[in-house]
Amino acid sequence: MTNSVNRRERASQKRQRLTEAAARVLHEQGVERTTLADIAREADVPVGNVYYYFKTKDELVLAALSAHRSHLDELTGRLAESAGPRERLKALVEGWIAQRDTAARYGCPTGTLAAELDKRADGVLDAEAGAVIRRLLDWTGDQFRALGLPDPEGLALTLVCGYQGMSLMASALRDPDVVTREGNRLLAWLDSLPVPAEDA
Amino acid sequence: MTNSVNRRERASQKRQRLTEAAARVLHEQGVERTTLADIAREADVPVGNVYYYFKTKDELVLAALSAHRSHLDELTGRLAESAGPRERLKALVEGWIAQRDTAARYGCPTGTLAAELDKRADGVLDAEAGAVIRRLLDWTGDQFRALGLPDPEGLALTLVCGYQGMSLMASALRDPDVVTREGNRLLAWLDSLPVPAEDA
DNA sequence: GTCTATACATAGATAGAC
DNA sequence: GTCTATCTATGTATAGAC
Numbered sequence: 437m438t439n440s441v442n443r444r445e446r447a448s449q450k451r452q453r454l455t456e457a458a459a460r461v462l463h464e465q466g467v468e469r470t471t472l473a474d475i476a477r478e479a480d481v482p483v484g485n486v487y488y489y490f491k492t493k494d495e496l497v498l499a500a501l502s503a504h505r506s507h508l509d510e511l512t513g514r515l516a517e518s519a520g521p522r523e524r525l526k527a528l529v530e531g532w533i534a535q536r537d538t539a540a541r542y543g544c545p546t547g548t549l550a551a552e553l554d555k556r557a558d559g560v561l562d563a564e565a566g567a568v569i570r571r572l573l574d575w576t577g578d579q580f581r582a583l584g585l586p587d588p589e590g591l592a593l594t595l596v597c598g599y600q601g602m603s604l605m606a607s608a609l610r611d612p613d614v615v616t617r618e619g620n621r622l623l624a625w626l627d628s629l630p631v632p633a634e635d636a
Numbered sequence: 637m638t639n640s641v642n643r644r645e646r647a648s649q650k651r652q653r654l655t656e657a658a659a660r661v662l663h664e665q666g667v668e669r670t671t672l673a674d675i676a677r678e679a680d681v682p683v684g685n686v687y688y689y690f691k692t693k694d695e696l697v698l699a700a701l702s703a704h705r706s707h708l709d710e711l712t713g714r715l716a717e718s719a720g721p722r723e724r725l726k727a728l729v730e731g732w733i734a735q736r737d738t739a740a741r742y743g744c745p746t747g748t749l750a751a752e753l754d755k756r757a758d759g760v761l762d763a764e765a766g767a768v769i770r771r772l773l774d775w776t777g778d779q780f781r782a783l784g785l786p787d788p789e790g791l792a793l794t795l796v797c798g799y800q801g802m803s804l805m806a807s808a809l810r811d812p813d814v815v816t817r818e819g820n821r822l823l824a825w826l827d828s829l830p831v832p833a834e835d836a
Numbered sequence: 837g838t839c840t841a842t843a844c845a846t847a848g849a850t851a852g853a854c
Numbered sequence: 855g856t857c858t859a860t861c862t863a864t865g866t867a868t869a870g871a872c
Contacts, residue, residue, distance in 0.1 A: 450837095464755065465755055466668070466752060466755045467668075468666070468667075468668030468669055469668055469755065469756075471864085471865060471866085472865075472866070472867090473865080482838075482839055482840085483839090483840095484838085484839055484840065484841085484867095484868090485837085485838060485839060487866095487867070487868080488837070488838075488839095491867090492866085492867085493865095493866070493867095541754075542754070542755060543751055543754065543755075547804055547808070548751050548755070550804070550807070550808040551743055551748050551751050551752075551804055551807065551808070552666060552751075552752060554741075554742070554743065554807045554808060554810070555664065555665055555666045555669065555742060555748075556669075562808075562810075565808060566808045566809055566810065569805070569808050569809065570809065590817060593805070593814065593817060593818065594818065594821060596801075596805065597798065597801035597802050597804075597805050597814070597818050598797065598798075598801055599801070600800070600801045600804045600805055600808075601796075601797035601798055601799070601800045601801025601802070601804070602797050602801070604747055604750070604751055604797075604800045604801070604804060605769070605793070605796065605797050605800055607750070607751065607754045608747070608750040608751070608754060608762075608765060608766045608769050608800075609766055609769065609770065610754075610759075610762075610766065614793065614797070617790060617793060618793065618794065618797050621794060650855095671846085671847060671848085672847075672848070672849090673847080682856075682857055682858085683857090683858095684849095684850090684856085684857055684858065684859085685855085685856060685857060687848095687849070687850080688855070688856075688857095691849090692848085692849085693847095693848070693849095837872105838871105838872080839870105839871090839872080840869105840870090840871080840872095841868100841869090841870090841871095842867100842868085842869080842870105843866105843867085843868070843869090844865105844866085844867080844868095845864105845865090845866085845867100846863100846864090846865085846866100847862100847863090847864090847865105848861105848862090848863085848864100849860100849861085849862085849863100850859100850860085850861075850862095851858100851859090851860085851861090852857105852858090852859090852860105853856105853857090853858080853859100854855105854856080854857080854858100
């Protein structure tokens with residue numbers, strides 16, 4: 437293994453560290469209140485060095501969004517191991533409930549980012565935020581479709597709206613119980629859905 | 637009518653103009669991306685003059701939040717004229733549906749403000765945003781209670797979560813139809829609730 | 837590839853003339 | 855009460871040494 441390879445590996449490690457730090461800090465502080473210095477500190481990278489990996493702050497925001505997309509893909513990958521579509525959806529909701537303290541403090545990572553970016557006049561970053569949310573919507577729709585239910589897209593919309601609504605309200609009221617209560621309501625709703633073919 | 641009174645009236649008119657302009661612009665652009673110059677321009681007041689009425693930017697944000705509170709009170713005042721509690725709640729949801737284009741572009745005025753302010757470490761402004769949302773929650777709970785339903789607070793939470801969820805999703809997906817679809821679902825839900833005493 | 841020093845722009849806030 | 859000029863701080867971004 438040559439030195440140049442070592443360097444390249446460490447370099448991409450730094451890029452990776454910056455990306456994950458951006459995802460974390462942007463979630464906690466929002467885009468506009470977060471400075472490049474904040475992200476650099478969190479990633480343990482010197483401030484001026486950031487520009488070697490990302491030309492602009494917006495590129496870092498984009499990287500954070502793609503990190504959220506990866507996290508989502510990992511999550512749905514794990515959920516794929518659940519017995520059937522209904523169990524996968526319930527496991528998804530249970531995961532949200534387990535994260536209730538974070539939601540009550542900072543809201544949904546992707547949802548709050550989308551809300552902030554959507555106010556921009558130029559529609560580059562907000563389209564990307566919307567795409568991540570749409571990915572969750574699509575996966576959820578696939579599960580309802582596998583259950584053989586009519587209007588799977590509509591059901592998926594209801595579920596994801598429920599998630600975003602309870603996350604925002606938990607954060608606005610600073611109360612994790614909001615997630616517990618609404619999450620349990622969603623679980624009961626999933627249980628109540630009549631299913632023609634349970635594990636299609 | 638003396639000159640001093642005239643001046644005082646015009647002065648408070650300017651303060652009022654600044655407050656309403658702040659409510660509007662902060663909703664459209666968010667807190668951090670909005671400059672005092674933006675608000676001053678919208679209110680047709682010279683920039684430097686803003687500081688005569690508001691000592692800091694945060695005071696303007698606070699004024700905008702109290703404007704949202706007033707708008708909410710006006711709305712519930714108008715809804716009070718509806719026949720019964722169920723009609724009032726349905727009229728509330730129908731109002732949200734009518735505003736779907738604004739929601740798809742900028743989200744809920746109070747909800748997006750709350751989401752942004754909640755990320756601050758100091759909890760002054762975010763508490764105020766939470767208070768406005770709680771006011772809607774309380775009024776909604778009163779209606780469910782008047783209907784004689786069990787757990788009126790829980791039902792109110794579900795309704796307001798539904799509003800915030802569909803507003804955020806409509807804005808993230810840039811699609812007003814999200815509000816139409818989820819709003820109609822909420823209307824059907826309200827209709828489906830069994831009511832012991834219809835107009836208690 | 838890494839890091840320091842600094843340029844440049846912007847925005848919040850203040851001083852003081854009118 | 856009204857408005858202009860300006861101070862000051864901060865944050866993005868760049869130039870260039872190592």
